Amino acid sequence: MRAIQYQSAEVPAKVVNIDHPTPGDGEVLVDIKNSGLNHRDIFITKGLYPNLRPGSTLGSDGVAVWKERHFLVNPNVSWGPNQQFQGENYSILGMPKDGTFAEKMVLHPDRLAEKPAHLTLPQAAAIPLAGLTAYRVLFSRCQLAPEDRLCVSGIGGGVAIFVMQFALAIGAEVWVTSSSQEKIDQAKDMGAAGGCLYTDDSWHKILKKKSGGFDVIIDSAGGTGFSQLISTANSGARVGIYGGSLGKIQDLSPQLIFWKQLNIFGSTMGSDRDFEAMVRFVDQHKIIPVVDSVYDLSDFQNAFDRMDKGQQFGKIIFDNLK
């Protein structure tokens, strides 16, 4: 079967032909019809991820066929018993444990969640890791409520779009930021109330004035813009951080944080309980993920490049089976 594996720093990802994997204790062999690309896969191929194991099959997102039924694959490996944080043995499918960028994989049936009926297979493959991350940061951590006004920074990425969709689904007002007017317009087409280019001067002042300020802010950039972003927070606001693509946060005012009684919550992935709740939410609210594009598994390099350049709006999906 075909699989995309991490080889070495020199050959970070390559299509290989390997034997079907053999199920371990309690595991089953499933077909993977579609899989989804995440920034994590890019980080791995750039060597920006710890404990890289040569010969690991990449990929955290997938839709599996088992006993002629379709399932979302839960990307968690050993979250552990505490809902507040992942345990020490936690990892994500696709490094070091073999992931979803293959025609078949082995996993325990408790990693399978029935596919909501309203979703196509590529749509379903777009959900697991990004949907889980979005659900946890937005609901389990920031407790978004229908009466809240939300700002999602960097709209266009997989998690950010889910955050927006989930928030719109419960009736919250959503605003977005991006460096691309096209992405802001796409978000408005999907129901966002408005947005700002964070490349504009004084964008945060304009955004605060236009929106009226935010009860919840979800960010994955950090960097120098974070302090500007949270200057748009209302008193008592909850700020969720699920990434740091622009590096360390600078010039953050403690006075703003304590005077406004802000709550800043770090969040990454989510527990198995978050995963179950997220799949139920997607089913109940008939969320349809945004699929940016579908590539054949062999064409992975073009897919990786598209994500690396930030050109996508929504999830990049693979067809795993020829």
Place this chain on the structure above:
Amino acid sequence: MRAIQYQSAEVPAKVVNIDHPTPGDGEVLVDIKNSGLNHRDIFITKGLYPNLRPGSTLGSDGVAVWKERHFLVNPNVSWGPNQQFQGENYSILGMPKDGTFAEKMVLHPDRLAEKPAHLTLPQAAAIPLAGLTAYRVLFSRCQLAPEDRLCVSGIGGGVAIFVMQFALAIGAEVWVTSSSQEKIDQAKDMGAAGGCLYTDDSWHKILKKKSGGFDVIIDSAGGTGFSQLISTANSGARVGIYGGSLGKIQDLSPQLIFWKQLNIFGSTMGSDRDFEAMVRFVDQHKIIPVVDSVYDLSDFQNAFDRMDKGQQFGKIIFDNLK
């Protein structure tokens, strides 16, 4: 009567002789036996506080005599209905509303909480604002529990010492940081498990190793040391920020925040409900505030200087009545 009033940028604080104030609607006239100095009073005299009103009597902390009984004065003016944050009309006694640095003051009886019987009057005067701030950040915000290991930065200040005392009272393990070995030793004498000089190289690595990492961290400094301080946090830790004496936070890692699922809570002062709960807690656990020194009201400049230089350990108190 004597009062210490803010006059102008040129004469920021001065002992004046004025008439007794006249009670407004529902207010009563009380004697103030002792009052307590806060950093806020220093900030006001340095012009580092907004909306300074010439002729305001300074002072947020006091113990009042009314109908021959002793009361702690609640320093809140109009917290508002929301427990999560203070309302727009919130202010603290002592600017612009006349405060406790006077022989008498007028206030509404709902601002008076019966003095716990185990306290002397100077001890009681040490409690209100610092005790309130400590109680809210530690319990209402960071939900400290007996099984938690706590780090309090900058031990020696009024709030930091209350944080330590309150935590020790419920059985939590407490560690401290300071730039003074003497203050660390004083904290250990009071029950702290240990401490570190934050002026030492790699102090945060040493502190983490010695302590085993923290479940709750309480900070009022911010600045460049904040990122080092929170590197000592355990997964799921709660970090309370109630001040920012060292300025803006730099080089804060979003990766640390999201990977450890940290919770950072801004907190300032506290609601009337926090105040009531704090006074009950002090009574129940027989907390005895640390009084650094007692000055006559006329000698305020020496008291201000002592606090400004950070020489105190505990609260600086005034004798208001000759």
